[in-house]
Amino acid sequence: MGRRSGQASVEMIGCAVLLAIATVAVLEALTVVRARITAERVADQAAVLVAEGRPLPASLRGAARIQRRGDRLVVTVPLPVRLPALPAAAVVTATVPR
């Protein structure tokens, strides 16, 4: 009886660890995808505005860091939580037509 109880506890701990790892992985995947989507959207809208000769609104600058290097726009959206072996931010580069 005692042996069976001990085995169940070990299995529960193992499953809990697995669940925690899977949950963290899924949340991190969500965060990365969310940052990437934001960076893509901001890059597209900022590049269009620059190409049309219009100023960038504050709402766009608030959503991401936008740097202009020549005809390139570099949009950076930092990840709120950084895990090892994962990038610190989603970075998207757009080239504005001359």
Add this chain to the structure above:
Amino acid sequence: MACALVVLLVVAGFVIGVLGGIDSAGANAQRAADMAALAAGHRLSSDPAAAAADLRSAAADAARENGGRLVSLVQLTEDGLPSGVEVSVAVDGEHPVRARARVGVEFTAAEPTGSFRPVDLHGLAGRAAVVAAAAAQVGWPYLWGGESRAEGGFDCSGLVDYAFTAAGAALPGRPTAADLWRMGRSLPVAALQPGDLVFVGTAGGAPHHVGIYVGDGTVLSAPHTGARVGYSPLAFGGWDGYASLLPAGPAPLDDPVSAAARRSGVPGHVLAAELRMGLASDPDAAAAALARAQAAHPGSLQEALAAQLGSASAAALVLRDGGGAGVGLSGAVRLVPLPHGDADADHNPSIPAAPAQTPTGRPASAPMAAGSSWSDDIGTALDAGGHTAEQLGERGRAVPLQAAAALQHLSRFGLTALGGLLPDPDWRDAVNVVGSIWDTYSAIRDVTAAAAAGGLELSGVGLWAARFSVLGGALSTGLFAAQAYSARRSRDRVGYGLMAVGSAATTAGLMTAGGSLMAMGATTSVVPPVGLTLIAVGAGICVTGYLVRHPEWCRGAARIGAAALDVAWRAQTAPVRAVATVADRARSLAGSIPTPW
């Protein structure tokens, strides 16, 4: 239950990864398409007559610089005039996608501030050129001593000086009416030809007024203060002297467009441009419409043209065509929404103006700010979902393959999740054995198909499914081994043991693909035939393990098989048995008939 949740989370991660990848590729394609369309639009705005090859070149460069490939470019027109560009751009890669974008170009003309209306004579020379250049200035106010737009108008000799200069026959100095009379060769009125000059006050030898004879008994002149440059009959101007500064020659033909412009009193060069560009077909009707528009907008020919044509952009293009390079032309290039359900974009669609409030012409949600609310997150997720769906719709022939692969793998993962969620152990095993049979069948099919090709290439959804299968297989092997170790019945020990061996073989078979299978940067990986064989054998062993644990399934299957064979046998032999029965009946009937002797 916990294992089922883990599997569900893995499936969720897989779905998030795939959809996120598709959305990212789609956004990249959309950006490349937007930039390509804007590049072509800018090229068009600087030169409305730009060749399609030039536009394509500009769009292709912009698409390439943004990681895309220009697929097609359609030049859009409105009433025959260039109005925009629509492009389709593809991004090749793990998730090949296409995107379209459309820009509209609104042209604006800028006449020079320091001179009168520039005129493009379109090859006219001599008398016809002098008349055309003067006719382009109809409507300017008279201003004594005026000879430039900056001064605000013409006087009579200023108009003559301008017309001769514009026609390429510049006069010396800035001659007055008296100077022109002295420079000219005197003519009788009957000898007047278009381009000759008519004077008032020649009796004293120093006339004080001059006009240009334009033919058909009409004079064009800047008459007096308070009046505008315009036409008047030769008979009613008090003209008393006639002279020519041009060499004698055949009179130019009085074309119907000039005649219509004369009759309505409108600038001839823009009327000619309207007809040349196909915006009007009847010179008299067009001239009358322009005259009405000029009456409503006396201060600006461009505004009058815009009112007549119903489009400021068309007015600018007409002014440019009529005025030539002297008229500055610029264009506002804006991304505009794609028409929904527009299968054929080359049909002169009317391009709506870009909305003033949104950053792009396409309806797009605002970008998500860091730390925004859950409602924003949900909005962004829905937006991304819609975007992904759009991209899936744009992927052409790649969609069925990718979608079918995704559906297949998701169904398989879903079966695994269902197997973990069911409360009854027998039902769980039933679902799992179906999954293992599926795996066996797929692997045998893959071995058959890939034997000649040297292996099965995995990419996109298939590659990610294989990666998760390796993790799931390793997990299953451990769980089955633990269950075999702790099982009380020998049947369960053997069954779970077989399942552990089968899972290990399946996992090992997948891992024969090498490091490219698990390397996140890899986009393709190849499972060799030996690996596929291991997978098939492993899946088959798993099936055997389940059957060992459930001999009642084998007995039930045997009973069902026997019953099916019996039914098939009866169905197949029914006609023979029916004939035999009929023969027996006939035989017995024949035996029952009494013999008469």
